[in-house]
Amino acid sequence: MGFRCANCGGNILFDVDSQSMKCQHCGTMISPDEFEVKNSSTGENVPGEYFSGPGQAGESMTASAGSAEGTSAANYAGSVLTLFTCSSCGAELQGTEDSQVGFCPYCGGQSLLKAPGGSRAMPERLIPFQVSKDRCRELFQNHTKKVRYLPKILRDASHLQNFTGIYMPYYEYDVEMGASSIVGTKVVESTPRYDKINTYRIDASVNGQYCGVPYDASQYYDDEIAARILPFDMKKERPFRAAYLSGFYADASSVPAETYYRDAEETASDDIVAEVARKVKMQDGITVEKNSSHVEAHTRSHHSTMFPLWFLTWRKNNRVVYAVVNGESGKVVSDLPVDMRSFSLGCAAFAVILFLILELLFQPTPLITSMVSLVAGILMAASINSSTKRIFEKETHANDKGWTAGKDPKIAKEGSATRKRYPTVAEWLRKHLTSFLFVLAISISVLINGSAVNLPIVSVFIALGAVLYLFITVRKILGWQKSMPQRRPLAAILLVAAAVIINAAIVFISPVNDAWYYMGDAACILILIIAAAIMLQVYNISTTRPLPRLFDRKEVQ
Amino acid sequence: MSNRMYTLTRPNMINRRTGTDLLKKSLLLVLGVLIICTFLPAVSVLAANQLVVEDDADILTPDEEARLIRDYSAITEYMGAAFVTTDVASAGTSAFAEDYAISHYGNSPAVIFVIDMYDRELYIYSNGTALKTITRADARAITDNVYKSASRGDYYECADRTFSQILGKCRGERLARPVKHITNALIAVLCGILLNYYLTVYSRIPDPEPRTKGEVNVSVTRQMASMPGISLALPIVLSSVKHYKNRSSGGSGGGGGGHSGGGGGHGF
Ligand SMILES: [Zn+2]
Ligand SMILES: [Zn+2]
Numbered sequence: 001m002g003f004r005c006a007n008c009g010g011n012i013l014f015d016v017d018s019q020s021m022k023c024q025h026c027g028t029m030i031s032p033d034e035f036e037v038k039n040s041s042t043g044e045n046v047p048g049e050y051f052s053g054p055g056q057a058g059e060s061m062t063a064s065a066g067s068a069e070g071t072s073a074a075n076y077a078g079s080v081l082t083l084f085t086c087s088s089c090g091a092e093l094q095g096t097e098d099s100q101v102g103f104c105p106y107c108g109g110q111s112l113l114k115a116p117g118g119s120r121a122m123p124e125r126l127i128p129f130q131v132s133k134d135r136c137r138e139l140f141q142n143h144t145k146k147v148r149y150l151p152k153i154l155r156d157a158s159h160l161q162n163f164t165g166i167y168m169p170y171y172e173y174d175v176e177m178g179a180s181s182i183v184g185t186k187v188v189e190s191t192p193r194y195d196k197i198n199t200y201r202i203d204a205s206v207n208g209q210y211c212g213v214p215y216d217a218s219q220y221y222d223d224e225i226a227a228r229i230l231p232f233d234m235k236k237e238r239p240f241r242a243a244y245l246s247g248f249y250a251d252a253s254s255v256p257a258e259t260y261y262r263d264a265e266e267t268a269s270d271d272i273v274a275e276v277a278r279k280v281k282m283q284d285g286i287t288v289e290k291n292s293s294h295v296e297a298h299t300r301s302h303h304s305t306m307f308p309l310w311f312l313t314w315r316k317n318n319r320v321v322y323a324v325v326n327g328e329s330g331k332v333v334s335d336l337p338v339d340m341r342s343f344s345l346g347c348a349a350f351a352v353i354l355f356l357i358l359e360l361l362f363q364p365t366p367l368i369t370s371m372v373s374l375v376a377g378i379l380m381a382a383s384i385n386s387s388t389k390r391i392f393e394k395e396t397h398a399n400d401k402g403w404t405a406g407k408d409p410k411i412a413k414e415g416s417a418t419r420k421r422y423p424t425v426a427e428w429l430r431k432h433l434t435s436f437l438f439v440l441a442i443s444i445s446v447l448i449n450g451s452a453v454n455l456p457i458v459s460v461f462i463a464l465g466a467v468l469y470l471f472i473t474v475r476k477i478l479g480w481q482k483s484m485p486q487r488r489p490l491a492a493i494l495l496v497a498a499a500v501i502i503n504a505a506i507v508f509i510s511p512v513n514d515a516w517y518y519m520g521d522a523a524c525i526l527i528l529i530i531a532a533a534i535m536l537q538v539y540n541i542s543t544t545r546p547l548p549r550l551f552d553r554k555e556v557q
Numbered sequence: 558m559s560n561r562m563y564t565l566t567r568p569n570m571i572n573r574r575t576g577t578d579l580l581k582k583s584l585l586l587v588l589g590v591l592i593i594c595t596f597l598p599a600v601s602v603l604a605a606n607q608l609v610v611e612d613d614a615d616i617l618t619p620d621e622e623a624r625l626i627r628d629y630s631a632i633t634e635y636m637g638a639a640f641v642t643t644d645v646a647s648a649g650t651s652a653f654a655e656d657y658a659i660s661h662y663g664n665s666p667a668v669i670f671v672i673d674m675y676d677r678e679l680y681i682y683s684n685g686t687a688l689k690t691i692t693r694a695d696a697r698a699i700t701d702n703v704y705k706s707a708s709r710g711d712y713y714e715c716a717d718r719t720f721s722q723i724l725g726k727c728r729g730e731r732l733a734r735p736v737k738h739i740t741n742a743l744i745a746v747l748c749g750i751l752l753n754y755y756l757t758v759y760s761r762i763p764d765p766e767p768r769t770k771g772e773v774n775v776s777v778t779r780q781m782a783s784m785p786g787i788s789l790a791l792p793i794v795l796s797s798v799k800h801y802k803n804r805s806s807g808g809s810g811g812g813g814g815g816h817s818g819g820g821g822g823h824g825f
Binding site: 147148149336338343346347348349350351352353354355358359362364369372373376379380383518521522525526528529532533535536539543 | 737738739740741742743744745746747748749750751752753754755756757758760761
């Protein structure tokens, strides 16, 4: 079916640049509103203007409003939209006949089958695509220009042709704000001997609703990407028209709307507190204690909407790599695995430079060598730990509330307040960078100032700490390992543990013969190098996602 | 509706094995270099000389002297080596040892072990490059280890243990030198990988999830959400506490309620 030009009967598609329906044949343009009204009213007895336009967006409609307009719009959508299923992952997508040029955004699958069956629930509103495919490719290329060791395929222009436009369902929640309890502090007097700190209660009266907190409504669309790809400009929202979907795909909502009630409330509360904090800081110099401040919030209503996204899904070693471009703002969110080949070359370059510097300036003593590998062991264990955590979360969808809620609506009803979000490797690193630097500073100052006497003592402490830390990390990873098919994290952490234990043993025994000492150290570093290679693979797994299997997909009204 | 399948060809994927293979190859290379370097020094130099024993104080039997020469001539592979005893007055054991070294070895590296029966002192002297192998600290440590044998009168045991430690030090040094290069190379490779890894990981930190854009207008605070108006009353002081910077200076002053209270203890 699809959409036909009234003029010449040619294919008519939504044109991003002109924001209207454009005939591919004769170039006739018509606005989606007009187009739909014309076409739907020919078949059915629907009054012409059943939406009063974007101005109506201010009043919130409660969900699943079985209004006459909604039903007729859905009926019309059902008659022009086709259901597709991905033959490799089972994802269901709606689209027009013209949507076929593309790939399954969830798994990167190459074949989408037309499936019998009606259309899925349509949202009340939608933001039309503002970013064309060409522009999207350009944005992605700009975004990844400076990314080192990017897999070559992500720079390949012909691969970037595979960006697929998809409308993702979101819910927007309207939150009623209540009483606030906000506490702040300020240093009112500072002398060399003491600081006098006042604690204040800040009375903020909050009037009105907090509107339009968005959460993704598709069970299979990753919550993390869904959140990071925000914001979308609410002002661009239009009443839903099936015509906008021509040339694109759309997913239907499959998560109960209650799922994010608590999250929306928390977000609203946090934002109001932050706003108050900003004002109070400016006016009175008072610092608000965000952890002990709160604004009562109650989700009053929600409405369904669709946001435009460009998806590029690349299958790699039975995992998927997502690149997503916000179809309204052009913001890019992408998984960025590391290309092994160019990374290895980079390492070689670094190693050569470091070797020359070391040969010129550094006479390794056994103790210092031991400490280098002990510190390296701790750092590596930390990285492997956080990468493994990420893998575990992606395997089990631990952070994806939509995933669990879609599977078990009970969870949605309970709506546990906070979506636990574990930090990424990098976030973790940033957080703990200070402690690393601290340890490093101590080590360095000891190396420079300390006499030969206390150096062994320090190394014994470092060795003890390393062994302890490795013990904890190995246990954690063993725990996660049960629900993960990957074995590499375990291999990596066990190698690091072996190196650390050997090293600690050397430090404790402290063999008289320097040669043995050096050999032991060398063996440890060699093990660590192998572990580092696996650590990178583990990182790569952590930046990609398991191949989705959505055959048991269910619909939620 | 017909079930039509749309099959599309994808651009060829990157060969997933190349990266790992390259990594494996470079690891093998490192391993190979390590093994070669480790066994290279094993091809040792033949003994060129003998340990010099000058027992002027006559505290060893000829048999003991022969045993020392047999056991420790290997030291001369690395440096000149002499065992000297004396029982005549000198400017001091260290001066005696230095004189002996200069007159017998000149500038060539040597280690001299002196048992001075007149001053009742042990002394190990090394010069030139030998000083790098047997440092002053080493000499002190070795004499500390053996002086008890000398005070017991067991001079052979004293000399035997001294030279065995010197020989061990020489051999260790010989073995350690290439190992030091290997160690440097390994440290460079490991730190190279880690440096590259952390730089890469750090540069890929994703932008945090967008939250409040507090600086802008109230109404556009939460991305697209519209925020209600906020009106603020004057802040009310709940409590006022003094935090002393000097811990020994005693309790905190001030009290709850009302306006900021004064008071507070003195230091010291
Ligand atoms: Zn036409
Ligand atoms: Zn698929």
